[in-house]
Amino acid sequence: MSENQLQLHQTLWNIANDLRGNMDADDFRDYILGFIFYKYLSKKMSLHANIILKPDLLSYDDVLGHESEELLLQEIKFSSLDALGYFLHPTELFDELAKRGNSGGANKFILEDLQKVLTNIEQSTMGSESEEDFGNLFEDLDLTSSKLGKTEENKNDLIVKVLTHLQSIDFDLANNENDLLGDAYEYLIGQFASGAGKKAGEFYTPQQVSKILAQLVTTNKERLKSVYDPTCGSGSLLLRVAKEVKEVGAFYGQESNPTTYNLCRMNMIMHNVHYKKFDIYNEDTLVNPSPKHLETQFEAIVANPPFSAKWNPDSIISDERFSPYGKMAPKSKADFAFVQHMVHLLDANGTMACVLPHGVLFRGAAEGHIRKYLIEDKNQLDAVIGLPANIFYGTSIPTCILVLKKDRNSHIERSRNILFIDASNHFEKVKTQNVLTDAHLQDIIQTYRNRETKDKYSYVATLDEVKENDYNLNIPRYVDTFEEDEPVILNDVAKDLKALEQEIAATDKTIADFCKELNIDTPF
Numbered sequence: 001m002s003e004n005q006l007q008l009h010q011t012l013w014n015i016a017n018d019l020r021g022n023m024d025a026d027d028f029r030d031y032i033l034g035f036i037f038y039k040y041l042s043k044k045m046s047l048h049a050n051i052i053l054k055p056d057l058l059s060y061d062d063v064l065g066h067e068s069e070e071l072l073l074q075e076i077k078f079s080s081l082d083a084l085g086y087f088l089h090p091t092e093l094f095d096e097l098a099k100r101g102n103s104g105g106a107n108k109f110i111l112e113d114l115q116k117v118l119t120n121i122e123q124s125t126m127g128s129e130s131e132e133d134f135g136n137l138f139e140d141l142d143l144t145s146s147k148l149g150k151t152e153e154n155k156n157d158l159i160v161k162v163l164t165h166l167q168s169i170d171f172d173l174a175n176n177e178n179d180l181l182g183d184a185y186e187y188l189i190g191q192f193a194s195g196a197g198k199k200a201g202e203f204y205t206p207q208q209v210s211k212i213l214a215q216l217v218t219t220n221k222e223r224l225k226s227v228y229d230p231t232c233g234s235g236s237l238l239l240r241v242a243k244e245v246k247e248v249g250a251f252y253g254q255e256s257n258p259t260t261y262n263l264c265r266m267n268m269i270m271h272n273v274h275y276k277k278f279d280i281y282n283e284d285t286l287v288n289p290s291p292k293h294l295e296t297q298f299e300a301i302v303a304n305p306p307f308s309a310k311w312n313p314d315s316i317i318s319d320e321r322f323s324p325y326g327k328m329a330p331k332s333k334a335d336f337a338f339v340q341h342m343v344h345l346l347d348a349n350g351t352m353a354c355v356l357p358h359g360v361l362f363r364g365a366a367e368g369h370i371r372k373y374l375i376e377d378k379n380q381l382d383a384v385i386g387l388p389a390n391i392f393y394g395t396s397i398p399t400c401i402l403v404l405k406k407d408r409n410s411h412i413e414r415s416r417n418i419l420f421i422d423a424s425n426h427f428e429k430v431k432t433q434n435v436l437t438d439a440h441l442q443d444i445i446q447t448y449r450n451r452e453t454k455d456k457y458s459y460v461a462t463l464d465e466v467k468e469n470d471y472n473l474n475i476p477r478y479v480d481t482f483e484e485d486e487p488v489i490l491n492d493v494a495k496d497l498k499a500l501e502q503e504i505a506a507t508d509k510t511i512a513d514f515c516k517e518l519n520i521d522t523p524f
Contacts, residue, residue: 004172005183008183008184008187009187011166011168011169012032012187012188015028015165015166016028016029016032016188018158018162018165019031019032019162027147029188030259031162032162032188033188033263033266034138034141035162035163035166036184036185036270037269037270038117038118038138039094039167040171040270041088041269042094042095043171045084045087045088046093048076048079048080048083049063049076049080052076053072053076060076060093061090063076064090064091077124081124081125081128085129085133085134085274085275086124086125086130086134087124088117088120088121088124089120092120092121094163094167095167097110097114097117097163098160098163098164098166098167101156101159101160101163101164102160108160109152110156110159111143111152111156111159114159115143115144118138119138121138122134122135130275133265133275133280134265136258136262137265138262139258140259140262143155143159185267185270205233205304205355205392206392207240208391208440208441209387209391209436210237210240211240211441212353212444212445213237213241213302213304213353213355213401214237214240214241214243214244215244215445216353216383216401216403216448217241217301217302217351218241218244218245218300219351219448219449221245221299222245223245223246223248224245225249225250225299225347226296226298226299226300227242227251227252227298227299227300227301227302228253228293228300228302229252229253229254229301229302229303230253230254230289230303230305230341230342230345231254231255231256231285231304231305232264232280233260233264234264234267235251235253235263235264235267235268235280236267237302237304238251238253238268238302239267239268239273240302241300241302242271248277249277250277250278251273251277251279252278252279252280252293252296252298253278253279254280254281254282254283254290255282256284261280261282264280265278268280279293281293285338285341286311286313286316286334286337286341287315289321289341293345294345296345297345297348297350298345298347298350299347299349299350300350300352301345301351301352301353301354302352302354303355304354304355305334305338305355305356306334307335307356307357307395307397307399308333308335309333310333310334311329311331311337313331313337320344321340321341322340325373326373327366327370328366329366329370330365330366333363333367335356335359335367336371338354338356339356339360339370339374339402339404342354342404343380343404343406346405347406348407349406350405350406351382351403351405352404353401353402353403353404354401355387355399355401356400356401357397357399357400358386358397358398358400358474360400360473361400361472361473361474362472362474368470368472371471372471374404375463375471376463376467376471379408379409379415379463380405380408381402381403381418382403382404382405382408382419383401383402383403383418383419383421383448384401384403384418384420384421384475385401385403385420385444385448386398386420386423386479387399387423387424388423388424388427388434388436389424389434390432390433391427391433391434391435393433398424400475414451416463417461417463418460418461418463419447419451419458419460419461420458420459420460420473420475420478421444421447421448421457421458422458422475422476422481423436423440423443423457424475425481426440426443427440443457456479456480456481457481458479459479465478508524511523511524
């Protein structure tokens with residue numbers, strides 16, 4: 001970890017401590033991320049404006065009071081809306097408000113002006129191509145909330161303190177190789193994930209699990225036309241996929257929680273994904289999928305859906321995503337509904353990988369019927385990977401990864417078999433959490449890519465074997481991890497017991513001698 005990252009993490013921790021007494025982890029994380037995003041937009045605005053003004057030997061700071069101020073601002077705004085998707089006036093920049101907050105006197109009250117700035121950022125996109133991507137981005141940043149303080153002065157002082165902390169960090173946005181801002185986002189999400197999204201029944205995907213999913217769907221690929229996550233949360237999975245290939249043409253995602261949806265759009269922009277290259281939709285994926293997404297086929301799909309969520313299939317019983325199966329996933333467990341949705345949107349040459357609870361491997365009734373259809377009728381299940389228990393923040397249940405391909409029949413070497421990997425006992429214990437290391441991750445990925453049977457770790461099962469098991473995918477049916485106990489030699493045990501008796505007798509004699517010297521009774 002670089003010195004800049006260490007400084008950044010320490011600053012973020014200090015800010016969190018300032019806010020911790022006023023609100024829970026969900027709230028202060030969202031406030032911090034909102035202000036980080038505001039700083040990001042300000043820095044990008046300044047850099048872009050300075051490039052435009054360079055031929056005139058001016059900087060954005062020089063525009064105010066310039067004889068051509070109005071003309072220059074119009075030119076900068078027009079260019080910024082196309083290149084960045086938004087516009088910020090020089091007086092609305094992060095540094096300007098932070099300085100005012102620390103200036104003392106009447107000028108230090110910046111709450112009202114700050115709220116106006118955040119509103120203006122959204123309104124600056126009205127009527128432009130980026131309007132949908134920036135709309136209501138800051139709606140969770142309630143500067144009137146009592147969580148910030150009892151009085152207006154208390155609220156103002158706290159906000160100024162947060163802005164001052166962030167002002168001290170150089171995000172070095174001019175350096176294209178530097179992703180300190182994205183690192184700040186991931187640090188906060190991960191650091192406070194134990195409280196994140198609990199109300200919505202969501203769980204933050206640990207970084208190592210994200211890497212596994214990303215590497216699975218990018219196997220043998222350097223570029224992706226598109227990547228999709230139907231339960232995208234903060235967007236970390238989508239962005240992780242981008243790190244595994246040279247280029248991703250477009251990012252698509254859907255998220256039902258409005259707060260998390262806003263964070264996802266911020267995360268995309270903070271990771272330098274142009275607003276024209278991502279499409280994030282805010283609705284229930286199963287019941288109200290994005291019409292635009294339904295018209296698209298995705299080359300890669302990754303997901304960590306909410307485990308065994310309740311859903312209502314009654315209104316979409318004839319939906320083409322589900323009707324070919326003949327049965328719907330039960331109302332009490334939407335796991336297979338998400339799988340059906342993803343398979344429907346998967347491109348012919350596409351791969352999908354999703355994290356699900358172990359129950360999807362063996363539960364019967366409608367789920368057993370859907371599982372059989374995917375394997376026997378469609379032959380789309382490619383691999384089943386068992387993960388350790390207690391690797392997700394907020395739940396200790398064991399999970400698995402299902403890997404599916406739209407057209408396995410074109411791959412002769414894998415078309416008549418399914419790979420099973422049992423990585424459930426391969427982890428490190430870190431405090432109360434089980435953690436996958438890079439070595440564990442590589443074992444999983446290499447085994448998947450080599451498609452090999454390894455003793456007590458993986459097994460390539462034929463479709464006939466799966467059929468013999470009545471399409472039950474419970475991993476121990478295929479990967480034998482049983483370890484025989486070493487044989488017990490009774491004569492050796494007897495000898496050990498005799499030796500132990502002799503040691504006890506010798507110890508008793510020593511204690512008795514000490515007691516005699518001290519003229520006290522022996523304890524036996």
